[in-house]
Amino acid sequence: MRTESRKPRLLYLAYFFPPSRASGVFRARATANYFAEQGWDVTVLKAPDSFYEKVTGSVDPALTEAVDARLDIAAPPVDHFLWETDLREYGWFRGNFPVLAKRWHTWKQEKIFPDKYLSWGLAAFREGLRRHRRRPYDLIIATGNPFAAFGSAWALGRVTKRPFVIDYRDAWTLNQFTDEDTFGPGHPAWKWERRITRAATASLHVNDAMREWHAAKYPEAADRMQVVLNGWDPDVMPETPLPAPNEDRPLAFSFIGTLTPVQPIDSMIEGYQQMLEAGRHPGSRLDLYGHMGFFANNEAKLRATLGLDEPIPGVNYLGPVPKPEIATAYAASDVLLFMTGGAKYVTTGKVFEYMAAGRPIVSIHDKGCAAEELLRDYPLWFEPASLDPADVAVAMAEAGDAARKADPAVAEQARTYAATFTRYRQLERFEQWSRELVAERSSR
Template sequence: MTARPRVLYLAFYFPPSRASGVYRARATANYFAESGWDVTVMRAPQRFLLDVVGSTDEGLAATVDPRIDVVLPEMDYYAWELDIRAYGSFRGNFPFLAKRWHEFKQRFSFPDPYASWGRSAVAEGLRLHAERPFDLVIATGNPFAAFGAAYELGRRTGLPYIVDNRDAWTLDLFTNTDAFPKGHPAWKWERRILEHAAEALYVNGALRDWHAERYPGVAERMHVLLNGWDPDVLPEVPPPSTDEDRPLSFAYVGTLTAVQPVEALFAGFDLMNSESSHTGSTLDLYGHIGFFSGSETRIRSQFGFDTEPEGVRFRGPVSKAEIGKAYADSDVLVFLAGGSKYVTSGKIFEYMATGRPIVSVHERGSAAEELLRDYPLWFVPASLEAADVAAAFAEAGDAARKGDPDLADQARRYAASFTRYQALEAFEQRARALATRSAR
């Protein structure tokens, strides 16, 4: 191994992507670069981010360590290409044959829609490794084609690889059931990848335990790597005003999706706003509606907010680099989440770092509750019924009005133990040991 170990990091969603998992990927790459590694990241091609996702966050891209090399393997856009004018001659003239050929490739290749990107990542990784060898491969998923690429690179080069599960592949996090039927090739591939991986990382203990039960032979190589918040893009948020003549501002920061209890959020807020002492309050929604281009119309229709509900303001996306102002303008933060005991959400760490009151609007049993339990300004409704959500909103509003500085300081001190870099320290040390052994 050279004085500076080399890592190939397969992170499809990496800045300027705005996907939720991009912050974990950015922090991991930056931390390794700052710790003396030569880091090469393979991410999604720009066309995918612009034409399929439909947006980027250039402000976040500017926070990537300039020492990091970024490579953009290409991919097949068949599944996402909706404009017939962009079809190639084969698909344009022989659509049925083109579909059959695409389905054939999917059936006998890696079971992930992004498999073509994974194949390109393998080819590019082998080329770069031949020019100047890597010492370690790390892959973060989803998409899980990154895991398949890491496995293949390990098989062909002998390099150790680590898979980082930001998400679950074979577990449906929103129903707590298997994501694939028995016999689906994803099960075979997950077992194969985990059995050969040097490590597997999970964002919380519940996910780690679920996988350890499924794959007990790999359990000792499974670790929890919590998410966290990023001090470099979240400056200290000043205390909110306690002026009782000013309406309170409740805020949700993040992407609105079809799996969140948005109806419960609006019903509870509307009830609180009409019957409590906090009438005239506003609910600001910062972020995109849906992850992909074209999903906003469908989600707006599903939740019936073609027009803004009373007191609700759709603020639109805000760059990660400018997120501090959104928090500074808010009195109470709303933690809106779908999912179950397996879902933590990286956003909760950032919320806690502000020292603001936090209202939970999600089904009970979320993995985030393990973290929020010791946060002194957490308000959780007894259920998702409108009256219970409204009561939690009102209690959080009372706390914001009181503005107890000691309680806010206690909240920020608690959150200070959850920075991303603190979470990454032990992982980087284990990765360095792996890289050293592989070079012998």
């Protein structure tokens, strides 16, 4: 750790932060932890735990154990207007004037900021400003979604005259799964994104395709756009033992991650079935580890949507695995099935973890997926010709052959390659850039 007479101070706006298990929470955790380890005084503004527990229903208390104890964490309040279904919890205004309350909520979305988390954004602005006046910050970073965090960072930057950075874990105005605009022409999100992007000291993107899309949309800010890949976390993904060569035992083909409707689950399951019907790797099983979506109260509906509400021979839904125990799922797997929705703009954080396991990986996604750029140099990557189940079956069978061979030299090459993609490795350059930015401003 660096030692300096005065620690640089960072205000980090991350709505989803442990114990939330929402998509992207590990990027937020790693960013805050890494800056703290590099000698920054870090304040994190997150959502209240009650939101994760009551609204999303998706928490993993074990995640908080891996949060750096040096972080100063606060949770500005959020209005549950959109999610509250219990009439007894309505306030006086909404309880007595529901139509007027709805109009007021809609007006704020249209006239102040177009994000359903606006109330938290305003509260985060007030809390960040209060703390800054007491002990000034040197840099503000906001990660989205929600993009109310971007709005807060922009407002704090204007008031405090401090630099701010926006981190696009997800796209705001681009649907990265369909390559279409998220909002129609004239929607206020377009105005706000342009305003914030122009003012930001830098913007971060998870892959080159996302950076290029934003650079084309906002060319005046293109030279301030950086790529910070997601990476994987060695503290929750320790090295797992590799299976020994064996020509006879049944193989375990595994998907490890969150199941969602945008994924080609039919191609995966039908490909697995066709592989068995062709006599390849008889007795093998398909194990599915993970949550059904990001919101617990949608699980039953999603299970039916995904076709997993009835038993499927050989297919085992094993449920979620706590992150600190995720290595046990990888250790029980022979072949990993990298299944994701979207294409050009989608990398996902899971691909890095898959590579770290050092096992054969079968891609099950549309051609052109951003993750292909990473997997191309991974020595145990198996790419189907298409999402047709017959092509998926061939790739799965070939990956199974590689798993049975279990060549230790190839596995070591795979792990050596994966080691270049830890989260901290991806954050090194950005943290150094941030440090130099603060030092330059301090010397003026």
